[in-house]
Amino acid sequence: MTISRGISRRSFIQTLGVVGAGLVAVPALPVWAAGDDTGRLKTVKLAWGQTAVCQSPISVALKQGFFKKYGLNVEPVNFSGPTDALLQAIATGQADGGIGMALRWLKPLEQGFDVDLTVGTHGGCMRLLTSKDSGIKSVRDLVGKNVAVTDQASPLRNFFAIQLAKLGIDPDTQVNWVQYPADLFGEALRKGEVQALAADDPQGWLIKKHDGLIEVDNNLNGEYHNLACCVLGLRGSLVREQPEVARAITQAIIDAQQWTADHPEETAKIFAPFVPGNVSPDDIAAMLREHTHNHHSTGEQLRKEVVTYLNELKTIKVIREDTDVQRFAAHYVPDVLPAAAAHQHSA
Numbered sequence: 001m002t003i004s005r006g007i008s009r010r011s012f013i014q015t016l017g018v019v020g021a022g023l024v025a026v027p028a029l030p031v032w033a034a035g036d037d038t039g040r041l042k043t044v045k046l047a048w049g050q051t052a053v054c055q056s057p058i059s060v061a062l063k064q065g066f067f068k069k070y071g072l073n074v075e076p077v078n079f080s081g082p083t084d085a086l087l088q089a090i091a092t093g094q095a096d097g098g099i100g101m102a103l104r105w106l107k108p109l110e111q112g113f114d115v116d117l118t119v120g121t122h123g124g125c126m127r128l129l130t131s132k133d134s135g136i137k138s139v140r141d142l143v144g145k146n147v148a149v150t151d152q153a154s155p156l157r158n159f160f161a162i163q164l165a166k167l168g169i170d171p172d173t174q175v176n177w178v179q180y181p182a183d184l185f186g187e188a189l190r191k192g193e194v195q196a197l198a199a200d201d202p203q204g205w206l207i208k209k210h211d212g213l214i215e216v217d218n219n220l221n222g223e224y225h226n227l228a229c230c231v232l233g234l235r236g237s238l239v240r241e242q243p244e245v246a247r248a249i250t251q252a253i254i255d256a257q258q259w260t261a262d263h264p265e266e267t268a269k270i271f272a273p274f275v276p277g278n279v280s281p282d283d284i285a286a287m288l289r290e291h292t293h294n295h296h297s298t299g300e301q302l303r304k305e306v307v308t309y310l311n312e313l314k315t316i317k318v319i320r321e322d323t324d325v326q327r328f329a330a331h332y333v334p335d336v337l338p339a340a341a342a343h344q345h346s347a
Helices: 009-014 053-064 083-091 102-110 155-166 182-190 203-211 222-226 236-241 243-262 264-274 281-290 299-315 325-332
Strands: 042-048 072-078 097-101 115-122 126-130 146-149 176-179 196-200 214-218 230-235
Touching: 042 053, 042 083, 042 243, 053 072, 053 097, 053 115, 053 243, 053 264, 053 281, 072 243, 083 097, 083 102, 083 115, 083 230, 097 102, 102 115, 102 155, 102 230, 102 299, 102 325, 115 236, 115 243, 115 299, 115 325, 126 155, 126 203, 146 155, 146 182, 155 196, 155 299, 182 196, 182 203, 196 203, 203 281, 230 236, 230 243, 236 243, 243 264, 264 281, 299 325
Parallel strands: 042 072, 042 097, 146 176, 146 196
Antiparallel strands: 097 230, 115 230, 126 196, 126 214
């Protein structure tokens, strides 16, 4: 039995005794993808955090023609707000898609946002940093300490809170999460107002380099090495009504991710003009080499990763205990690509 994707997302997730959603079979690449000069390119709006180094593959896709290869004319929408606001922009049709952090997006999805996740784009942009003389050697040492975060719903806070919970430490009562603008993290640490920073790139990597900080933990250790921290979200109605367009966007992003993994120096040169503060291409390339842009999970693999994060978010009471994580993943992670396509490397 299949379930209409038009029903309430909340009722879908909560209803017991109902089997998972039927997945739409996606046809071949769109007819307009045959040539670049036909004038029939499909225009889509893609929200892009232009200062986020981990989104540099979007600049690659635009520069190297990956979108056009799949019949797309992408209008990039510069988005500098928080990624939960980005999710809302996609759900309400202000953009057709965008990339954000899974640990930020899963809670709004639980609440019913109409956005589907079609590919996990990479891992490795979350860092826990401290000074050399802080005495903090592991996540366990955060007990009783002040940790800088950009906000209390930050995916960085969620990630390191999960690591504390796994150790039997209550992240809400035994660690003090202090909110600062990201550009003041270094100053807060130098003044002793905090003892550690939960920072993402590029700020995290740059603060670590410039201030000689120690990286206590990140999201590439252990089982996280094979998990995507960032995901491509597409408007749910687009996936349902124009699956060939959803497929084209997803495959173009995958190709650009792999090209980035294979060519970090060239990617850095393409992306450098978008990063504020005159960050050198060498520094950007170094960041990219520490990320896993060759990890682009789709379909069943992405559903497994989403289930992992959902279960972990339950341990810190972000996701409701009664949410059925398997049905959640089945509903929000459709199969838009043949299984083999996600693993093809671009030339």
